[in-house]
Amino acid sequence: MSEAFREGVRDGIRDAMQCGARIAGVLAVAMGMAGAAHAANGDAAAQRLIEAKCGACHLDNGKLTRISEMRKSPEGWDMTVVRMGIWHKVELTPGERQTIVKYLADRQGLAPSESAPYRPLTERRPNMQDTAPDEEMAQMCGRCHSYGRVALQRRDEGEWRKLMHTHLGQFPSAEYSAMGRDRNWWEIARDQLPARLAALYPKDTPAWREWRSAKHRPATGSWVVAGERPGWGAYTGTMKARAAGPDRYEVSYELRFGPGNTVRGQGDAIVYTGYEWRGSAKLGNEDTRSIFALSPDGSRMSGRWFLKGADEIGARFEAVRADDAVKNELVAVTPRMLRNGATTDVTLAGVALDAKVDLGPGIEVVEWLGKSPGELKVRVRVAVDAPEGVRKVVVGGRESAQTVAVFRRFDTVRVEPAFAVARLGGGTVAPMSAQFDAIAFLNGADGKPGTDDDIRLGSVPATWSTEPFDDRARHDEDARYAGHMAPHGQFVPSFGGPNPLRRGGINNVGNLSVIATVADGDQTLNGKGQLMVVAQRWNPTPLR
Structure with a gap:
């Protein structure tokens, strides 16, 4: 173990011990102040609550240190508040916790343009993979948690360096976990990453200054x-x-x-x-x-x-x-797939839609089926020789971003997601299922599947099944023990724990192929994806 590593651990632990000592000295006063603060409304009450609950460690000469030197998403601030309860026994009611997170996210949050690249993580989309700027950043920061957790906060170089010390103080084994020994992990984290992170995610940005000063429209x-x-x-x-x-x-x-x-x-x-x-x-x-x-x-x-x-x-x-000033704002068209030679009922959803609808060449509106606030329903006929492909929908002379696709027959079917993870359940831990969709495609102009010009038509009904992904999965009978597919494409995993019925009593993990079988007229198409059924997640967090 290097001396630099020992020094980092000592610094992190020292900060935590000093914070704990300060808490012991002011806890009684802080809790009394917090009770009065939570009963009041407004910014002043939130400020008093933060001073009462957080000031034991962070209040220095009337200024809240550390807290004021960073910006985070609402989930980022919530995780910080929860962590203070775990590490330093800060006690908060649910209402107090929300008040603190609201106050900090409003004043030290992220501008829309700053959070946009990592919306899939914020929205908890399953099977999402976030992207780091380069391989080193992915390995240094993304081996224990998502890289997006890093990118959804803003600090200056000094604060990023303190975060490195916090990691080592609270998790002294960090250098030895997640393959950290393939490099001088601590020296890189201490001497190189803070400057890089401060350049990528600085505390002060024009985007945040502009957003902070703007007047925001209520959602009413x-x-x-x-x-x-x-x-x-x-x-x-x-x-x-x-x-x-x-x-x-x-x-x-x-x-x-x-x-x-x-x-x-x-x-x-x-x-x-x-x-x-x-x-x-x-x-x-x-x-x-x-x-x-x-x-x-x-x-x-x-x-x-x-x-x-x-x-x-x-x-x-x-x-x-649905604003009076908005006209012909189209939100969705269903269905989005129209077959050559067929007559189909189509629903257009949007705001103040005009009766003049144009779905492109070869598609004729043959009957108006009704209009209601937010919707327009029409019956359309697609010519037998209408050109295949995607076209934008025009309503009231205004071209929208919404599209429909014309097709004769499906060329291929794919399973989405192509790779997914499900988790076993058991005890107090619920299983994590995996939801699949069958997606129909056209091959595009080159006539070849799996190339850049393929045309995505949309989801279609399918019959679902699983099979072992490889020889090892076949040997271990993964398809028998890992779980089962529901009719609508949801995989329901088994319970965790050693299974005495399996060879060697192994857990009910598995490596499966998920197969969608789609009937399209006189043809039957199959799509295939991969599913890993793995052990339980014991510590789910808002930002993984």
Whole structure:
């Protein structure tokens, strides 16, 4: 063990011990102040609460050190607050915790452009892989957690260096874990990374100064929404948000997945940093969470909602504000696949849609089926010789970003995601399932599958099955023990723990091929993906 490494550990531990000593000296006073602060409303109350709960370690000559020297996402601040409870026994009620996170995220958060590259991580999209600037950054920072956790915060060089010391003080084995011994880990972390991180993610940026000074539009009002839930299909509908306090809303939803399948729900939401929507709702009989981002001008919203306690199961979400000033704003077209020679009922969802609809050459509107707030329904006929491919939809003379695709027959079917991870459950740890979709494609102009000009048509119904991915999986009978596929493409894993029925009593892990079988007229197509069924995750975090 190098002397530099020992020094780093000592510095980290020393900081933690000094903080603990200061807590012991002021804890009684701090808790008394916090009770009064939480009863009040507004910024002054939040400031008093932070001084009371955090000042034991961070208040120095009237200034909160460390806390004021960084910016983070709402999840980043929440993880910090929780960590203070674990490391230093800071006690907070749920309301106090939310008050502190709200205050810090509003004043020391991230601008929309800063958080945008890592929205998939924030939205907890399953099987996402974040990208580091280079291999060294990925290995130094991404071996123990996602790289996005680093990129969703901002510090100057000194604060980044202190974070390195904190890592070593709290996790002295960091140099020896996750293949850290293939390099001089501590010397790189201490001497090289702080400057690099400060250049990549500085505390002070023009984007943040501009966003802090801007006036942000409340989310109140009616919204036309659309999206797609893997396994269920596309939906359109409405969302209404009513003010329930500063940046807080009561929300109602009506989501239409198809004829006879309308899901309604009620919930609430809070908006951090002027655009970061975090909500909870009961949709039908499911408890859900939502993570959306408002556009900088407040006219649109996008993100993802998912099941409480199973964030791998959810749906994409897009919304446009139903504003009197908005006209012919198209949000979605369903279905998006139109077959040559067929007549199809099409729903266009959007704001103030005009009756003049143009779906491109070879597609004729033959009947108007009705118009309601947020929707326009038409029956269209596609010519037998209509050119295959994707075309943009025009409503009221305005070209939209929404598209439809014309096809004669599917060329290929792929499984999405192509690679997925599911986790065993057991005891108090729920299993983590994996949701798959079958996606139809055209080969494109070159007539070859798997090339850059392939045309993605969209999700299609499929019959699902699994088989061993390789010889080892076949030998261990992974397909028998790891779990099973539900009819709608969801893989449900088995329970964890040694299984005496398996060879060697191994756990119910597995390496599987997931197969989608799709019938398309007189042809049957198969798509295949890979699924790793692995052990439980014992410490789930908002930012992994």
